[in-house]
Amino acid sequence: MTVHVKSNIHWVGQRDWEVRDFHGTEYKTLQGSSYNSYLIREEKTVLIDTVDFKFSRDFVQNLEAEIDLGAIDYIIINHAEEDHAGALSALMARIPNTPIYCTTSAIDSITGHHHHPEWNFHTVRTGDSLDIGNGKQLIFVETPMLHWPDSMMTYLSGDAVLFSNDAFGQHYCDEHLFNDEVDQNELFEQCQRYYANILTPFSRLVTAKINEILGFNLPLSMIATSHGVVWRDHPTQIVAKYLQWADSYQEDRITLFYDTMSNNTRMMADAIAQGINEADPGVAVKIYNVARHDKNEILTQVFRSKGVLAGSSTMNNVMMPKVAALLEELAGLRFRDKKASAFGSYGWNGGAVDRVQTRLMDAGFDTTLALKTKWRPDGAALEICREHGREIARQWALHPLDTPVPAASGQHIDAGLAMAPSPVMGNGSVAVAAPHNDTIDIARAMLAEDAVMMQCSVCQWVYDPALGEPMQEVAPGTGWPQVPNTFLCPECGLGKDVFDAMK
Secondary structure, three states: OOOOEEOEEEEEEEEEEEOOOOOOOOOOOOOEEEOOOOEEEEOOOEEEEOHHHHHHHHHHHHHHHOOOHHOOOOOOOOOHHHHOOOHHHHHHHOOOOOEEOOOOOHHHHHHHHOOOOOEEEOOOOOOOOOEEEOOEEEEEOOOOOOOOOEOOOOEEOOOEEEEEEEOOOOOOOOOEEEEHHOOOHHHHHHHHHHHHHHHHHHHHHHHHHHHHHHOOOOOOOEEEEEOOOOOOOHHHHHHHHHHHHHHHOOOOOOEEEOOOOHHHHHHHHHHHHHHHHHOOOOEEEEEOOOOOOHHHHHHHHHHHOEEEEEOOOOOOOOOHHHHHHHHHHHHHHHHOOEEEEEEEOOOOOOOOOOOEHHHHHHOOOOOOEEEEOOOOOOOOHHHHHHHHHHHHHHHOOOOOOOOOOOOOOEEEEEEEOOOOOOEEEOOEOOOOOOOHHHHHHHHHHHHHHHHHHHHHHHOOOEEEOOOHHHOOOOOOOOHHHHOOOOOOOOOOOOOOHEEEEOO
């Protein structure tokens, strides 16, 4: 079945109501998904993307019912993942010489998946165009690391349709294709979930790439995504949302997540949440047990929040495995400008809380008070937890509260013992002994305030001014302000604007 999109454009994709896992099992698609492929018939016939591998046979059969496969002049692959280009082998077996237009990086991905280096590849770069007749052109825009190095978008002039690849999409299945035909609450909930779990690490690039595309001053009538709806009603509304979400997004919201062995840490979470609400009734508070709740929902709530509290019982002097796994996800997503704190119960020792607090710092959170409780919290310990919640609410408030905030950042409160010093320093960093090197030490001393190390926000490569970057003729002892604007990250190839100062 095809769906008419606009003019000579038809949707020839596949709905997948049953899919529940994406990227292995890392993303739960609670409402299915769709694999959007588009057929354009002007003087030239163009296919944009295919569908997931498991639908290869159906895709080719359905496409053949719509058009003579030999009449396809060009195939455009915006992205080489299997959910976009999975049916390519089945299709190319029928039309092996058809030109495939993609980025240079995509050739490596496509041949890696399909093992056909002999296919007729044509590489494109930003600004390249392909004339398809009737006064219309396909214009290509590279979007590396959104969210793969090979990604690109394709714009159809005349009809003013942007085939946006993964950007602006969502894992959402509906018999209706267009954004104005579906439940708006469901749609935007899935859009935000998609952004939070997939695109957050690349937010800096999202902003830069959207501004680059807007700078082309191209008219826009539709955004045709690779998953979910086609945006035809006010398509720029999702563009505005992306710009908002990419800008260190947060709401007046705090998320608590934990795992617990004997419900002691759960009791702490409940009491902390009560204290937060008492001190700041206007803040939204959500609590999740990581062993029982959808992981992607928790991550979406963290994305929405100004701060997060992570709790774990201590088991073998380390944190609970499911908490550790979620913290690893947080480190990969690299949320920006959010606060965090650890809490948890313990019996013989409280190593889990220390580890959680350190891991939160590693993930880029601005850490404040941490809280430990020994054994099962009694009434007095629960009151300490509530007071801890009040303190957190006051410290993290986005508006003035009645009670002043005392300075207590960077310490652990132990509700079962006395106040104890924390391995976390007051400025939110960890004291780590570095290997000694006289040359580097001298270079650092000469650099003074320019000696800050810079980290790529996309691939995490670190520029050390004491070492420079000899491959780009940046001498040791070159501070970041003096690094040429032509500098590119050696790991992912992106420019200076995606680098942040390391905390």
